[in-house]
Amino acid sequence: MRIRELRQELGMTQEELGRKINQTKSNVSKYETGTLEPNIQTLNLLSDIFDVSIDYLVGKSNIKKQDACIGAEMHELMNNLGNLSEESKKELEKYVQLLNMKDQLDKSKEEQSSVLEKEA
The missing domain is CATH 1.10.260.40 (lambda repressor-like DNA-binding domains)
Structure with missing residues (x-):
């Protein structure tokens, strides 16, 4: 928690x-x-x-x-994924990769913070 x-x-x-x-x-x-x-x-x-x-x-x-609008937009995007151009699919893939990197960075920061708290 x-x-x-x-x-x-x-x-x-x-x-x-x-x-x-x-x-x-x-x-x-x-x-x-x-x-x-x-x-x-x-x-x-x-x-x-x-x-x-x-x-x-x-x-x-x-x-x-999570913004409700983003959730609705993602739902619509997923429903229309097959209709995306190849360029749009590549851009989407880049975006997802960036989100994954951000999540990993956030997790790493939390782990470092937790270690520092335990050492204090």
């Missing part, structure tokens, strides 16, 4: 976050350490407060928030 990181980015205390999600400071601490998992309602609240997707919040994705 990325709750601690996101909470600290907003300069919020555990107590402040607890008030916003109707939980105790103790529960927020447990969420941050992984000794307690928030229910879906709490995850939805946290997602709204931090303006990130639940997948990002729980560490399943490195994409903070």
Whole structure:
């Protein structure tokens, strides 16, 4: 879970976050350490407060928030993939490669940050 990181980015205390999600400071601490998992309602609240997707919040994705428009455009693009020109297909392939490289870089940064936190 990325709750601690996101909470600290907003300069919020555990107590402040607890008030916003109707939980105790103790529960927020447990969420941050992984000794307690928030229910879906709490995850939805946290997602709204931090303006990130639940997948990002729980560490399943490195994409903070997927724009609904992008999702709809991707869906339409996938449906029409066969109609793309060869040039467009090559451009799309380059874009996907760049996204993969960005995800790998983000993951590497997170791993380095995690190692530094453990050493501190």
